[in-house]
Amino acid sequence: MKKTFALALALAATASGAAHAEDTLKKIKDGGSVTMGVRESSGALSYTLGDGKYVGYHVEICQHVLADVQKQLGLAKLEIKYQPVTSQNRIPLVQNGTVDIECGSTTNNLTRQKDVAFAVTTFVEEVRIAVKANSGITSIGQLNGKSVATTTGTTSVQTLRKHERATGVDFKEVFGKDHADSFLLLESGRADAFVMDGAILAGNIAKSKNPADYKLVGEVLSVEPIAIMMRKDDPAFKKAVDDSIKAMMKSGEIAKTWHKWFEQPIPPANTKVGMPPNDNTKAAWANPNDKPMEDYAKK
Amino acid sequence: MANWDWQVFCKNTIDGEVIPRCLGSGGDISYLDWMLSAWGWTLSVALLALVVALLLGSLMGILRTVPHKGLVLLGNAWTELFRNIPLLVQVFLWYHVLPALVPVLKGLPSFVLVVFALGFFTSARIAEQVKAGIQSLPKGQRYAGLAMGFTLPQTYRYVLLPMAFRIVIPPLTSESMNIIKNSAVAFAVSIAELTMFAMQAQEETSRGIEIYLAVSGLYFISAFTINRIALAIEHRVQVPGMIGGSK
Numbered sequence: 023m024k025k026t027f028a029l030a031l032a033l034a035a036t037a038s039g040a041a042h043a044e045d046t047l048k049k050i051k052d053g054g055s056v057t058m059g060v061r062e063s064s065g066a067l068s069y070t071l072g073d074g075k076y077v078g079y080h081v082e083i084c085q086h087v088l089a090d091v092q093k094q095l096g097l098a099k100l101e102i103k104y105q106p107v108t109s110q111n112r113i114p115l116v117q118n119g120t121v122d123i124e125c126g127s128t129t130n131n132l133t134r135q136k137d138v139a140f141a142v143t144t145f146v147e148e149v150r151i152a153v154k155a156n157s158g159i160t161s162i163g164q165l166n167g168k169s170v171a172t173t174t175g176t177t178s179v180q181t182l183r184k185h186e187r188a189t190g191v192d193f194k195e196v197f198g199k200d201h202a203d204s205f206l207l208l209e210s211g212r213a214d215a216f217v218m219d220g221a222i223l224a225g226n227i228a229k230s231k232n233p234a235d236y237k238l239v240g241e242v243l244s245v246e247p248i249a250i251m252m253r254k255d256d257p258a259f260k261k262a263v264d265d266s267i268k269a270m271m272k273s274g275e276i277a278k279t280w281h282k283w284f285e286q287p288i289p290p291a292n293t294k295v296g297m298p299p300n301d302n303t304k305a306a307w308a309n310p311n312d313k314p315m316e317d318y319a320k321k
Numbered sequence: 322m323a324n325w326d327w328q329v330f331c332k333n334t335i336d337g338e339v340i341p342r343c344l345g346s347g348g349d350i351s352y353l354d355w356m357l358s359a360w361g362w363t364l365s366v367a368l369l370a371l372v373v374a375l376l377l378g379s380l381m382g383i384l385r386t387v388p389h390k391g392l393v394l395l396g397n398a399w400t401e402l403f404r405n406i407p408l409l410v411q412v413f414l415w416y417h418v419l420p421a422l423v424p425v426l427k428g429l430p431s432f433v434l435v436v437f438a439l440g441f442f443t444s445a446r447i448a449e450q451v452k453a454g455i456q457s458l459p460k461g462q463r464y465a466g467l468a469m470g471f472t473l474p475q476t477y478r479y480v481l482l483p484m485a486f487r488i489v490i491p492p493l494t495s496e497s498m499n500i501i502k503n504s505a506v507a508f509a510v511s512i513a514e515l516t517m518f519a520m521q522a523q524e525e526t527s528r529g530i531e532i533y534l535a536v537s538g539l540y541f542i543s544a545f546t547i548n549r550i551a552l553a554i555e556h557r558v559q560v561p562g563m564i565g566g567s568k
Contacts, residue, residue: 109524110523110529113527133527134527174508174517174520174521175520175521175523175524176524177524177525179521179525180334180525183334183335184335187335187348195511196431196511197508197511197513197517198511199508199509203509206417210417210421
């Protein structure tokens with residue numbers, strides 16, 4: 023046990039050294055291992071089954087990418103280490119070399135591009151409005167004077183604030199402490215709408231007592247490209263990752279992976295998210311790109 | 322550790338541009354504005370809850386020492402009910418469960434509900450301390466008061482409580498400081514107080530360390546001010562020769 027610990031320390035030391043060399047491919051080849059950053063609970067994108075097992079749409083894509091990297095480097099064996107990260111520590115951990123490739127649910131935006139690099143966009147998230155099916159609400163304009171729920175600590179809070187400012191619509195905002203709590207606000211009638219990422223809304227509606235009671239309505243409030251993240255200024259590694267993902271997009275394998283995680287029952291509870299890919303996501307697969315969120319807003 | 326960015330507090334919460342002079346105007350709000358308003362919410366929740374807690378806690382503490390079984394039972398039941406359920410659970414009961422049972426409560430803003438939740442929770446702890454303060458007095462004091470011809474309420478008012486309250490000022494000070502810190506649970510029911518500000522602003526600005534440091538500082542200042550005020554009161558009301566009265 024002690025030996026492993028010492029080894030881990032030594033590895034960490036080499037890792038932080040290699041971070042400055044900024045050559046992830048060489049680091050992977052020399053060490054025979056790679057560290058993947060994963061999330062404990064990011065919907066079907068990246069989550070844990072417990073016991074150190076991590077799965078999800080982005081995790082599977084990354085495993086595929088790393089298999090390609092292994093082939094490219096001609097390694098007989100490549101050990102993949104999984105490192106759980108949070109919204110707060112994911113960027114520092116990629117920067118300091120603890121994590122080589124982050125496969126969670128990170129939005130690609132200009133602020134973050136100053137610190138890290140993103141692979142081609144694999145999923146385009148749309149911020150939507152969920153309401154009760156019988157509420158008669160069909161657009162954000164009808165929410166004037168109504169209570170709108172969203173979750174503390176998410177970008178949706180800012181999106182809502184910007185919309186309020188831009189359109190002069192006046193909502194009464196209520197903040198849930200997590201997504202389940204926000205959904206309860208909608209369910210119990212304390213809020214008339216729940217504004218959040220479409221995948222999260224779809225997941226919560228699917229898990230509710232009576233999914234037919236709720237629906238997603240209205241315009242897309244914000245579009246956020248979600249991508250796999252890696253260190254900045256390492257063009258060789260970025261190219262290897264991008265090429266592998268682009269090949270998956272071309273062969274249609276990425277659509278199959280999506281189908282597996284978002285339209286089929288998934289572990290551990292064997293429930294379905296039930297969300298077909300949206301048009302923006304399909305467009306990102308058809309024309310692979312790593313445009314930041316700001317470019318989507320201009321359209 | 323050298324890359325601090327304290328300018329984050331001067332940023333506009335809408336577009337992230339730095340506002341000159343840090344405070345927004347004409348509908349623009351900087352993170353500093355937001356934090357100060359959040360501090361206001363924290364203090365409002367905490368101080369109103371403290372008023373509720375002191376009133377109810379004193380009442381229940383007194384009831385637990387009167388020579389009447391029914392009232393003692395009421396005081397004991399109150400104390401055990403509110404101190405044996407976790408605070409966060411109580412907040413959720415007030416917010417989600419009670420309005421479902423009593424529809425009138427639906428109309429109340431969550432601010433009022435959280436003030437009651439926090440006030441009742443703390444009142445149980447204050448009741449315990451007030452009871453202990455009264456019981457620490459020699460029995461003879463009560464008898465002396467009654468023998469003077471005072472009614473029971475008069476005995477409490479003029480003989481027992483003036484001494485009991487002086488004795489329990491130190492634990493009440495801790496409780497008053499706790500209520501400032503405990504008010505952080507209000508974020509869970511959508512009160513825009515400091516903890517909610519910290520969670521939201523660090524996500525929006527990616528400057529978590531600066532935000533959390535500033536928020537911790539404000540909590541410290543708030544609790545420490547309460548501490549100093551309580552100390553001043555303690556010195557002001559002390560009676561020479563009594564417990565805590567020697568100097």
